[in-house]
Amino acid sequence: MLTFLSDHLDAFASGAVITLQYTALSCLFGAVLALPIALMRLSPKAAVFWPATIYVLFFRGTPLLAQIFLIYYGSGQFRPTLEAVGLWQFFREPWFCAVLTLSLNTAAYSSEIFRGALQAVPRGEVEAAMALGMSALQRLRFILFPRALAAAWPAYTNEVVYQLQATSLVSIITVMDITGVARVIASRNFAFYEAFVTAAAFYLAIVYLVILLARRVERRLHAHLAAADANGSRKIRA
Amino acid sequence: MRTTVSLILGTLLLAIPASAQELPNPLRIATEGAYAPFNYLDDEGKVQGFEIDLARAMCDEIGANCEFAVQDWDGIIPGLLAQKYDAIIASLYITDERRERITFSDKYYQVPARFVVPKASTLEISREAMQGKVVGTQRATSFERFMRDEMAGIDLRVYATMEEAYLDLQSGRVDAIMADVVAASEGFLKTPEGEGFEFRGPEYTGAKWFGYGAGVGVRKEDAHIADAFSDAIAKVRADGTYQKISEKWFGFDVYGE
CATH class of the missing domain: 3.40.190.10 (Periplasmic binding protein-like II)
Known part of the structure; x- marks a missing residue:
C-alpha cells in the first residue's frame, strides 16, 4: 500500500485538483443561476413560475449520469449546428460539458434550498420592513437575503458535499478526476482495492475540509446568536 | 505412522x-x-x-x-x-x-490493432507526428497500455466502451482511435456511421502490449x-x-x- 501510494500520489493529486476545480466552478455557476430560479419559483405570474418549475423538475427528476451523457454525446450529434453558432469549440471539450452539466444540475437543487429558505423568513420581519417604508429591492437586500442565507447555509453545505461526490461521474466522459485516475491505475496494475481506497481517502479529506470551512462561515452567519448565548447582556447593550 | x-x-x-x-x-x-x-x-x-x-x-x-x-x-x-x-x-x-x-x-x-482516422484527415501515424493530437480508445485494454507506454505526449482519452470512442471519432472530439482491426471494421467502418473513416498506419501485433x-x-x-x-x-x-x-x-x- 505504501509503495502504491508513493508510485501514484502525483496522479491522484492531479485528479484531486480537477475534482476541486469542477466542484468549485459548478457550485459557483450553480449558485448564481439558482437565485433567479428560486425567485421565479416564488412568482405568482405563470409565465415566470412555469419555466423555472419545469427546469427544476427536469434536472431533479433525471439522473445526473443521463444528463452528462445527453449533453456530451448529444452535443456531438449536433456538431454542424453548434459550429454554425460558434459553440462547438466549447462543446468539443469534455471539461466544458462536465462543468456545464454539473452547474445546471446543482442550480436546480440549490434553487430549491434557496426557495425554502426565502419562504422561511418570518412574515413579521418583512411586514416590519414594509412598515418602515423599505422598497421591494431594499427588503430583498437587507431582510430577505441575509436571513435566507443563514437559514440555507447548512443545507447548502450538504449540497456542496453532494456535488463534490457527484463530480466522480465525469470520468465517464474521459475526464481524469480522482475517480478517473483511480480507474486507470486500478486496471493497469490490477490494484483495484488500493486504487479505490486511495480515491476514497482523497474524497474524505476534501469533504472534511469543505465541512470545516462551511462551519466557520456558518458561525459568522450566526454570529449574533452565538454572541448572545455566550454573554448576552453585554452584547445587547453594545 | x-x-x-x-x-x-x-x-x-x-x-x-x-x-x-x-x-x-x-x-x-x-x-x-x-x-x-x-x-x-x-x-x-x-x-x-x-x-x-x-x-x-x-x-x-x-x-x-x-x-x-x-x-x-x-x-x-x-x-x-x-x-x-x-x-x-x-x-x-x-x-x-x-x-x-x-x-x-x-x-x-x-487480430492486430490499428488506428482509425477520418478519410479527410491528413494525420500521419507516428509518435512524432501525433504529438498533441487527441486519440481515443477503451480503458483497461491493450490499446490503452500501448498508447501510454509507446505513444507518450499524445492526448489520450479513455472510454468505458469502444462504442463511445466511435461516437467521439464521429463528432470530431478525437483525431483518431485505436482498436482491433476486426472490431473496428465490422463494428464501425462497415456500418453507416463509419462511412468517411478509414484505417491508417501499420498493424500492431507486438506481444508485449497486444499479447x-x-x-x-x-x-x-x-x-x-x-x-x-x-x-x-x-x-x-x-x-x-x-x-x-x-x-x-x-x-x-x-x-x-
Missing part, C-alpha cells in the same frame, strides 16, 4: 483430481456486450456475436451448462476474482501482465476450466465448427497465425 501418512496422501491424491476436474454447474461466463461483432447486445438485450456462438459450441463440446453474464469492461477481471462468474469470454487478450492475476486457455482468435490472442480467462485455482476450454478450442477447430462460426460473422477465419 508412515503407512498412515501415505494412506492420507494417497487418499488426497485420489480425491483431488476427481473433484477438481468437475466443471461448475452452471458454468457462468462473463462477456462485455459492447464489442460488436465479437460480443454485443441485440435489440432485445440478449448477448450475440462471434464469441457467444463460439462459447456455446465450446460448452457443448465440454458438456457444460453455460450461462452468460454481462459485465462492464473495466470490472471484468475484478468480477472474476470476486467469484461473480467462472470464466471471461470477452476478447480478453492473453498478456503477461494479466497472466500474473488470472489463467488463460489457449487463444481462440488473434498472444484472445483466450478464456479463469481464476488461477480453476486451471482445469481453462484446460477444458483449450481442449474444446482444439476440437471445434479440428471438426470445422469454428470455421463455420467465423465464416458466419466475418466471412473469413479470424483465428490468426
Whole structure:
C-alpha cells in the first residue's frame, strides 16, 4: 500500500485538483443561476413560475449520469449546428460539458434550498420592513437575503458535499478526476482495492475540509446568536 | 505412522483430481456486450456475436451448462476474482501482465490493432507526428497500455466502451482511435456511421502490449476450466465448427497465425 501510494500520489493529486476545480466552478455557476430560479419559483405570474418549475423538475427528476451523457454525446450529434453558432469549440471539450452539466444540475437543487429558505423568513420581519417604508429591492437586500442565507447555509453545505461526490461521474466522459485516475491505475496494475481506497481517502479529506470551512462561515452567519448565548447582556447593550 | 501418512496422501491424491476436474454447474461466463461483432447486445438485450456462438459450441463440446453474464469492461477481471462468474469470454487478450492475476486457455482468435482516422484527415501515424493530437480508445485494454507506454505526449482519452470512442471519432472530439482491426471494421467502418473513416498506419501485433490472442480467462485455482476450454478450442477447430462460426460473422477465419 505504501509503495502504491508513493508510485501514484502525483496522479491522484492531479485528479484531486480537477475534482476541486469542477466542484468549485459548478457550485459557483450553480449558485448564481439558482437565485433567479428560486425567485421565479416564488412568482405568482405563470409565465415566470412555469419555466423555472419545469427546469427544476427536469434536472431533479433525471439522473445526473443521463444528463452528462445527453449533453456530451448529444452535443456531438449536433456538431454542424453548434459550429454554425460558434459553440462547438466549447462543446468539443469534455471539461466544458462536465462543468456545464454539473452547474445546471446543482442550480436546480440549490434553487430549491434557496426557495425554502426565502419562504422561511418570518412574515413579521418583512411586514416590519414594509412598515418602515423599505422598497421591494431594499427588503430583498437587507431582510430577505441575509436571513435566507443563514437559514440555507447548512443545507447548502450538504449540497456542496453532494456535488463534490457527484463530480466522480465525469470520468465517464474521459475526464481524469480522482475517480478517473483511480480507474486507470486500478486496471493497469490490477490494484483495484488500493486504487479505490486511495480515491476514497482523497474524497474524505476534501469533504472534511469543505465541512470545516462551511462551519466557520456558518458561525459568522450566526454570529449574533452565538454572541448572545455566550454573554448576552453585554452584547445587547453594545 | 508412515503407512498412515501415505494412506492420507494417497487418499488426497485420489480425491483431488476427481473433484477438481468437475466443471461448475452452471458454468457462468462473463462477456462485455459492447464489442460488436465479437460480443454485443441485440435489440432485445440478449448477448450475440462471434464469441457467444463460439462459447456455446465450446460448452457443448465440454458438456457444460453455460450461462452468460454481462459485465462492464473495466470490472471484468475484478468480477472474476470476486467469484461473480467462472470464466471471461470477452476478447480478453492473453498478456503477461494479466497472466500474473488470472489463467488463460489457449487463444481462440488473434487480430492486430490499428488506428482509425477520418478519410479527410491528413494525420500521419507516428509518435512524432501525433504529438498533441487527441486519440481515443477503451480503458483497461491493450490499446490503452500501448498508447501510454509507446505513444507518450499524445492526448489520450479513455472510454468505458469502444462504442463511445466511435461516437467521439464521429463528432470530431478525437483525431483518431485505436482498436482491433476486426472490431473496428465490422463494428464501425462497415456500418453507416463509419462511412468517411478509414484505417491508417501499420498493424500492431507486438506481444508485449497486444499479447498472444484472445483466450478464456479463469481464476488461477480453476486451471482445469481453462484446460477444458483449450481442449474444446482444439476440437471445434479440428471438426470445422469454428470455421463455420467465423465464416458466419466475418466471412473469413479470424483465428490468426
